[in-house]
Amino acid sequence: MEILLLIRDIASIALMAVGIIFVLAGAIGVVRLPDFYTRMHAAGVTDTLGAELIVFSLILQAGFTLLAAKLLLVGFILFLTSPTATHAVANAAHRAGLNPLLSRHQPPHPRDAGNGEAP
């Protein structure tokens, strides 16, 4: 019985650690990435996955009680609503005309490269 509790503790700590790493990486990504659509990737994907991992870690800590059932409900709701909200924001931005940043490097136009060459 003791070994089961030990396994449960280790699994909970591992899940919480990986979840925290994902959430922090997503937060840093939202600040550092250059364009809105890239930031949406950082916020949407890492938020959902990190949140689910942390919720599973808490469920393992809570044991087999009503609290675990409520945590499962919160996890389910976050699993459904977080990607939907991210998609809604991206859809609204695209419909409003926000264009993605396609490239930062602009190759020289053929008419600028030399004198009178045919493009």
Place this chain on the structure above:
Amino acid sequence: MMDWVNLIGILSMALAMAIMLGRLFAGPSLYDRVLAANSFGTKTVLLLLIFSLMVGRADGVDIALLYALINFIATIAILKFFRYRSLEIALAQMSLRRAIDGEDD
């Protein structure tokens, strides 16, 4: 020992929230800010969950559940406002669509 793990979780969530505030303050377009506010809300839900488990109060999970739903609804409501520009236009479009398609019960 699990208390220390939960404490590290709480402080990491607070750090992630503080980092996300940076995108709320800057953020050239309004969609950046909506994204940052939605993400901030999700992190607050996680903070409330870990804190409730750490302290031992079971009511915090109810608040986290409530806020997870409200966060989603508020994000969608804000996006709808910025698409329709007012509530009247949205209501008028709904009634117009219902009039054209015909209501079948």
Place this chain on the structure above:
Amino acid sequence: MEFDWTQLLDYALMAMLLAVGIAIVRLRNLFAAVMLMGVYSLLSAAWFVSLDAVDVAFTEAAVGAGISTVLMLAAMLLTAREAEPVKAARHWAALVVVSVAGAALFYAVGDMPVYGDPNSPANSYVGMDYITSTPNEIAVPNVVTAVLASYRGFDTFGETVVIFAAGLGVMLLLGLRGLKKKEEQK
């Protein structure tokens, strides 16, 4: 001295509240200010949970972070999107008044009872009376609900009437129509 590590959460939340408050005042884009006000309510709700006041956090999260943000956005869409710049030097009198009031409040905090003191006046007379007689007289397990709904029921009744009247007044002023009736289209 044993350092209470959960105080770090309180420090972090209060620092974020301060940063968000300063940003709300200094930003000129009104949409950003409205979103930041929603974030401020959310941080307050998290702080109330940290202070063990769960019912207040419920109300703050539902009203402040959800409804109030959407209502303020609706109001903002009827008016302007950018605030006009304000020179700071014009409002030195307001700054003096706020500083004096703030200093007086900080001075008054020193006289308040210690946080969680069971012998403070708020917890001794009426509070203890409510806590001891709620299980006998009212069959609701939550003391806050019993106080709001039964012992101070007229207060809640008055608040409901006031908010309903305010909502009605705003709707009449703004002239919001409902959906068209079904019979008008057949």
